[in-house]
Amino acid sequence: MLDLKAMHENDRRKESILKLVIGVASWAIVVAGALAQTFPSKPVRMIVAFPPGQATDIVARLLAEELTKVWDKQVVVDNRAGGNSIPGTVAGKTAPADGYTITFGTSSALAVNPSLYTSLPYDTATDFAMVGGVFISPWVIVAHPSTPYNTLREMVDTAKKNPNSLTWGYGATSLQLGAELFKYRAGIEIVGVPYKGSGPAIVDLVGGQIPLLVDTMAATLQFIKNGKMKALASMTAKRAPLLPDLPTVAEQGYPDFEGSGWGGLVVPKITPTGIVQKIGEDVRRIVSDPATQQKMIDRGAVPDPRGPQEWSKFVHEELLKWSQVAKRANVKAD
Numbered sequence: 001m002l003d004l005k006a007m008h009e010n011d012r013r014k015e016s017i018l019k020l021v022i023g024v025a026s027w028a029i030v031v032a033g034a035l036a037q038t039f040p041s042k043p044v045r046m047i048v049a050f051p052p053g054q055a056t057d058i059v060a061r062l063l064a065e066e067l068t069k070v071w072d073k074q075v076v077v078d079n080r081a082g083g084n085s086i087p088g089t090v091a092g093k094t095a096p097a098d099g100y101t102i103t104f105g106t107s108s109a110l111a112v113n114p115s116l117y118t119s120l121p122y123d124t125a126t127d128f129a130m131v132g133g134v135f136i137s138p139w140v141i142v143a144h145p146s147t148p149y150n151t152l153r154e155m156v157d158t159a160k161k162n163p164n165s166l167t168w169g170y171g172a173t174s175l176q177l178g179a180e181l182f183k184y185r186a187g188i189e190i191v192g193v194p195y196k197g198s199g200p201a202i203v204d205l206v207g208g209q210i211p212l213l214v215d216t217m218a219a220t221l222q223f224i225k226n227g228k229m230k231a232l233a234s235m236t237a238k239r240a241p242l243l244p245d246l247p248t249v250a251e252q253g254y255p256d257f258e259g260s261g262w263g264g265l266v267v268p269k270i271t272p273t274g275i276v277q278k279i280g281e282d283v284r285r286i287v288s289d290p291a292t293q294q295k296m297i298d299r300g301a302v303p304d305p306r307g308p309q310e311w312s313k314f315v316h317e318e319l320l321k322w323s324q325v326a327k328r329a330n331v332k333a334d
Helices: 004-038 055-071 083-093 107-116 152-161 173-186 198-206 217-225 273-288 290-298 308-329
Strands: 044-048 075-079 101-106 128-143 167-170 191-194 212-216 230-234 260-268
Touching: 044 055, 044 083, 055 075, 055 101, 055 128, 055 260, 055 273, 055 290, 083 101, 083 107, 083 260, 101 107, 101 128, 107 173, 107 260, 107 308, 128 152, 128 173, 128 217, 128 273, 128 308, 152 230, 167 173, 167 198, 173 191, 173 212, 173 308, 198 212, 198 217, 212 217, 217 230, 260 273, 260 308, 273 290, 273 308
Parallel strands: 044 075, 044 101, 167 191, 167 212
Antiparallel strands: 101 260, 128 212, 128 230, 128 260
């Protein structure tokens, strides 16, 4: 026989629990909204996992300056260089989840490192909330002026006729993955020469020790403009404003190809949603401002004003892409 009284009592308990859950959730939303409205009420720290003067640091300082104006609170850049950006990224992960420590998450830290290391002290997907994009650093394929090819197609044809007859350099593991991705898409074999940074790689390209180089547009731009390098292709999804006449890899027969560095802001995963949205909206307004965009372009970067959802999707896709490339090419860091 059904115990109607017990069933009624059970329903009342469920109703009370539901009301409590709704009440707590409502309270949390109110608190988060209040925090976002008053944020920031003190100085904000921006962690950059690179040394002063490096490309990411240059853009970070520009953004910090603009955020300081918008928030009327000092945004201080905290350089945590070294260790393939791992220590700086960990510092961002373990910071208090209150929005007062924001971290410049880059392609090397968020997408490339997880592709190269079997064990990392952070997880891109589970440890961070994506605030939004800030910049893209275009990569290019360049050649020594003495080489007989003047287009990407001519270079590919040479590589196909004579596998492993060509050599190209790269000054970072992320650039190596970009080179490997293009080799795979083009169906060619080129001998890779790793360098410790763009500087020595550029010296060897200009000196004629290597015929080809995959590097950043910022590092190679002056040499392209003074004729010491021939630019064959931009590896960006769209033409870069620094070299608007340079066709992309995608335009030259490899649809949807994209290989470039990038940077944006992340915070600890459990940071209140209202604060994440507040930071994201303010950053997006700054990065969308034409004057700020021109300053970024002048510094060799392409503005990237993607918001949290769009940028989070992009980061996830990049993580998958570089993981596949690293596995296929057997590129590891440990």
